[in-house]
Amino acid sequence: MQSVTVFNEGLLAFLQASPTPYHAVKNMQQQLKEKGFSLLNEGEAWDLHPGSSYMVTRNGSSIIAWTMPEQDQALEDGIRLVGAHTDSPCLKVKPQPELSRYGYIQLGVEVYGGVLLNPWFDRDLSLAGKVTYRTVDGRLTSHLIDMQRAVAVIPSLAIHLDREVNQSKSVNAQRDLPPILWQFNDDPEKFDVRNWLKDYLEQDEGVTSIDQVLDFDLCFYDTQKAALIGMNEDFIASARLDNLLSCYVAMQSLIEAPLPGSMMICTDHEEVGSASTCGAEGPFLNDVLARMFPGTETRTRVISQSLLISADNAHGIHPNYPDKHDANHGPILNKGPVIKINNNQRYATTSDSSAVLRQLAIHAEVPVQAFVVRSDMACGSTIGPITATRTGIPTVDVGVPTFAMHSIRELAGAKDAWYLYKILSRFYVQRPYVV
Template identity: 40%
Template sequence: MRAHPRFDRGHTDDLITFLAESPSPYHAVASTAARLEKAGFRQVEETAAWSGGTGGKYVLRGGAIVAWYVPEGAGPETPYRIVGAHTDSPNLRVKPIPDTGSHGWRQIAVEIYGGTLLNTWLDRDLGLSGRLTLRGGAHRLVAIDRPLLRVPQLAVHLDRSVNSEGLKLDKQRHMTPVWGLGDPAEGDLIRFVAQEAGVPAEEVAGWDLMVHSVEPPAYLGRDRELLAGPRMDNLLSVHAGTAALAAVATSGQELPHIPVLAAFDHEENGSQSDTGADGPLLGTVLERSVFARGGSYEDRARAFAGTVCLSSDTGHAVHPNYAERHEPGHHPMPGRGPILKVNVNQRYATDGSGRAVFTAACERAGVPWQSFVSHNSMPCGTTIGPITAARHGITTVDIGVAILSMHSARELCGAEDPYLLANALTAFLED
């Protein structure tokens, strides 16, 4: 075991910064790229010819990033070690015609993205973030990180049964945020966002905007042993993977594989997009890297056959108020290390061989780990893991960090778990 893990509490401090500066997938990849640039990585354009030189490189496409480090001595048949994650989180996204309202209230029309816990967006101060597409195709990131919107809940006096029968929300009627008084005016929101972004409104040809909670991430608990914050599913893994890749790229040691970070968009709604795990992005990048180093299709097949991917996503910590919803023999806890996620119906891609890879990495890093499997009567969700394994034919293992309040506007994890995960990922990429 490594006597002195590379990452400590300072990693979690930086995760807080990363979460705050990444209110949308587009901001998340920009923040990731900035961290990799500091480690010597350089962006390559997909439309340019690629060289086969050594060093760190990355590709940006929308809300996705694929980064890799080619060490000295790497041949075209050298296999990859991949950390996979996703940049998107369930939230409320602005509709194409956003300006709406009634009864003297100005509102913003939103569409529900992913399987969000709707009630967690009620009575919460919300900002607006994403990107504007300008005429000519350029993009401009925008983040209005102050109280701008709010989805007000109906007062208990007007719904006396809410505490006894539960809150019932209609996605269309009850989730429309307010942002002012008066009658809605067509184009008002985009004019306002363009002004905030410092561009003329007439230059805006399209937009991808979403709401986010403006409450900052924070340590929680008597001993600050917990971390509460937004978008930990799955920016926690993106951040850990970025730190691990930067660490191995700057370590100066010989690497027998090519370490990779692949952070995709659209996992929360099925991954089927040009920036999702079910799209061609990862396979194209890996193949082009093989060919740029003078490789053939035979070399590509050999490289993929020796490749392993750790699909890192959050999982469920045992909930103290709902313990009966969890598998009795598997109760992951915060602060006890990353989890190995297993589902024999292939909702997760882990098998016995994958378990051996993950546990060996944890042992080398001196990191404890836990097992997760769902209650038989509670079918689990899925990840990019099975998609990655099936699409590219590479060994894939599903892992992550145990959290509470998954898909809430604000989630909860152990404050030590982010750096325990980063140390395990570093050991995996090193070997």
């Protein structure tokens, strides 16, 4: 088991190296490969052997990894799954984004997910994602890019021109958000984002044989590095804590204990409902389970004995806004992961699955907390209810308490990711996990 210091160092590095779901999956794939997980291709036949570890990706933005159990073992104990999501709210570049106004080149952006927009102003922004191009010999191929340095900014309007800004600041996503990239000296009509990306790939990435950039999936992100902050370094501050923190914890727990029957699922598009080929509402997990356990009766019996821990960040009680929480359910940072409960099924936790999580926490000597949204407020959701509905696997929703969720920079406790790691590591090795 890693120490909290070593664990957080790895977490910060992972957050910094994963500005998009594509980069997150690539980084997880590399770490899993180093630990002996073999990459499978969905388009090829699979020859799965008990005790061997595998992984498979879809769309380059979702990944499932597992260690294959013996069928008799799976029928008796089920499989132990941890689920998270790879995407985070952000600003994505539109397909025809070119804007030239008053001497400035800007890119039009689309809001992805429930973005807290105000913190995006006056930040040093970079650009990352996937670029798809045609080679000179006619093949289609893709390349991940991460410009890393600050290439854009969304300047605020000066207070002198908006005297009421501190009383009410509303953001018009179409008008207010296009970032400024540079001033132009030549004819602005000549600027084409695809030609610009082609030049970038050739000059900065060393990619050759590009005939034409055809399309892209790019997003802006804050260049400020993930860091431990506070007088005593009590907190982790970073973009994409929701939910790359959970992805990293799940991966490290799986690597720590790659025992037969252990599985990790990290899927894309949770922030927009998970309804995609590689999202939790899509067929990805069921497709993998069907190939692991081809017989319907066998698969149904295995699922009945299984458990999914859906790991997604929770809302910590904010000391400036305590009235936004139920008084008895206000999670505190660094006081342990949070079991998330909603009787209207926005979370998939049941009393039985919650009891299992609490027992794991007792054995791992980790504190846990509980969250229920105020009765007069709407509740968010996770991949937990979606996956439980799609597969029939009993599920518990859990996550580390967080401030400023969906902001460009979120805040979590420096101990809580490690606490969750201890629980998930225990989950993967403890069998059977019953009360």
